[in-house]
Amino acid sequence: EKLFNRKIEDLINKNFLDVSIKPEKVLPLFKQRYQDILNGIVPESIEVQISRSQDGRLMWISIDDSLVEIGGRTVFQVLIQDITEKKIAEQELHKSQEELKILNRELEQKVLERTKDLIESEEQYRTTINSLNDPLHVINRELRIILSNAAFDHWLVGLELDKKIVSRNVFEVFPFLPDEVRNEYKQVFNTGEILLTEGSLFINEKEIFTETRKIPIFSEGRVIQIITIIRDITESKKIENQLKESEVNFRNMITNLDEGYYKVEWEGKIIYHNPAFVRIAGYEPSEKLFGKDLPFFWEDMADREEYIGELLKNGLIRNYVVPVKKKDGEQIVVQVNAHLIKNDDNNPIAIEGTFSDITEKFRLEQELLESEKKLRIQNIELKKLDKVKNDFISMAAHELKTPLISISGYTDYILMKHRSQLNPEITTDLLTVQRNVNRLEVLMDQLLDVMKIDENELKLQKELQNVSKIINDCLDELSYLINEKNLE
Structure with a gap:
């Protein structure tokens, strides 16, 4: 909005070439750049003077453009920086x-x-x-x-x-x-x-x-x-002093970075690096690696070939995780972000980038992945065991019900057919047996219900009960043991 002096909604769905008025001789250059990008060529950033269509203001801009994928769609990404003041200066x-x-x-x-x-x-x-x-x-x-x-x-x-x-x-x-x-x-x-x-x-x-x-x-x-x-x-x-100060500030910023910064020739020799580079690489702070070949850093040269190939293909590489070796041979894992620098003939001349030590983070991520893998396997085994348990309980409950049906049936038959011939004590005992058989059947049904609760198939329905009645029922059921031991 600030750059083109227009609201975002006024820019959406507008042809980028129509947003500003450019010299006619520049339009073929823009079209050629977009065609090159579609053909897989990442052009260098360009500086061009335009006339802002909103108010006619002449301004210099720096343009970097590339193809990115967003939501499954491949679109042009255009980074525009207002460099008018710098250009005028x-x-x-x-x-x-x-x-x-x-x-x-x-x-x-x-x-x-x-x-x-x-x-x-x-x-x-x-x-x-x-x-x-x-x-x-x-x-x-x-x-x-x-x-x-x-x-x-x-x-x-x-x-x-x-x-x-x-x-x-x-x-x-x-x-x-x-x-x-x-x-x-x-x-x-x-x-x-x-x-x-x-x-x-x-x-x-x-x-x-x-x-x-x-x-x-x-x-x-x-x-x-x-x-x-x-x-x-x-x-x-x-x-002049402002330009020098800007350069000094840039170098100070690079020097104070916690990430390793490097700039190397295309052939691999280091042009410049910051203190964090030597620290992460395991060198002494006083050591300078200028002029040395960067390949000493790579654990596997196949990784370097992949890194170079990505730069040649896209002009940049983002969040590239790779194992490298320190001065003493210790292996660490770093995350690299870099871009390619080309000359006027579009030939690569240097690589500039940063990297950070993510060894501990990478180790924890790998341990987490391994832990998740083990947990998934254990969950599968637990589910299998749980199913075996449920199958066993269900089968046992059904098997236990078979003799209970016989006991209940014979008890009912005796009480119905011969009740008048039985003395009161035997009648009471048979009623206790009948009540316990019924209670055991209820317990078996409740056990099956508990299995359903474990499988989230049944919800508990809570209700009020008379505790005194429950205690008296228990005493009646155990009366034969009390009499047997002559307890009061």
């Missing part, structure tokens, strides 16, 4: 440097060509130097300023310095100049050679970066004066 710096070179050459040529004539005609001399845009002044052998141009006077005003400088010693006028400037003037007077220097000064608590050119003026083969041309390069220096 580079262009301005390049333009400034080119202009500086041209102006320096022109200035040197003009100064050298006109020096002799300027000495002969001070008026013409002054007119000429005033026509130059760069601040300059002229000193004699006593280091006194004898002449300055309008640009120099204007520069002094901008720095809030005194404009009255003619006939005064340069170090009196500019007391902030370091002693090395005195040595530079001495060098030019002695050698007669042009001297170009860069430096910085703090003037009124403001740091100024300058490029200074000291050009000798000869008379009869002897240097009698020096033209000092000053160019304020503060802005370009700031841009």
Whole structure:
């Protein structure tokens, strides 16, 4: 949304080539890139200037595109980065440097060509130097300023310095100049050679970066004066320092990574690595592996061939888990992420990537997989045993019911046919037998129900019971034992 100044819903289902207005000459390049990707070729990222269709803003973008699979569909993945500020800074710096070179050459040529004539005609001399845009002044052998141009006077005003400088010693006028400037003037007077220097000064608590050119003026083969041309390069220096700082920050980030970072030539020699690389690989922190072949790292060269093949095929490799060996031969498991770097001819020249030690994680994952495998096998065995148990209980319950039916039947028959002939005690005992037979049948049915509960086929139905009645029934059933032992 921020890049194209449009809502996400306005971008969905839009042709990517219609989202922005590009130069006509660039469109074939985009189409060719997409065709190359479809053909399995991963192109290098490109930088192109576009006109945002929403508001017409010109901007530079960096584009990386590739094929990815999402939800079973193969789609283009396009990574776009706004590099307008970086590009403008580079262009301005390049333009400034080119202009500086041209102006320096022109200035040197003009100064050298006109020096002799300027000495002969001070008026013409002054007119000429005033026509130059760069601040300059002229000193004699006593280091006194004898002449300055309008640009120099204007520069002094901008720095809030005194404009009255003619006939005064340069170090009196500019007391902030370091002693090395005195040595530079001495060098030019002695050698007669042009001297170009860069430096910085703090003037009124403001740091100024300058490029200074000291050009000798000869008379009869002897240097009698020096033209000092000053160019304020503060802005370009700031841009340069920002670029350097950005590079330093990047290197610091790489240095402080917990993951191993490496950049190697296509042939395998290490170009750069961070401290985590040597630590994970088992080397001493002070050891540098620059220039060494990376294959020492591989446990099995077949893994390296697979790694190289994936890079050649896709231009990158993600979450590649592979065993490698440390310096002492110890095997560890690492997870690698890397991408291929190609030259303008689309030939591979280097590989850049990171890796992390996942040995412990890998071991735990393998143990977990093995544990899950054993658990699945044990579950299968338990299910088999449980089925055997259930089959046995079911069969036993049915077998036990067979004699119970006979006992129950004969008891009912005796009580029904001969009850009047039996004394009360025998009748009571037979009723107890009949009740226990019925109770045993109920218990067998409950046992089968418990099996169904184990198999989640039956739900318990809870109800209230009279505990006193249950106890009295138990005493009645055990009365023959109580009488037998003469217990009260």
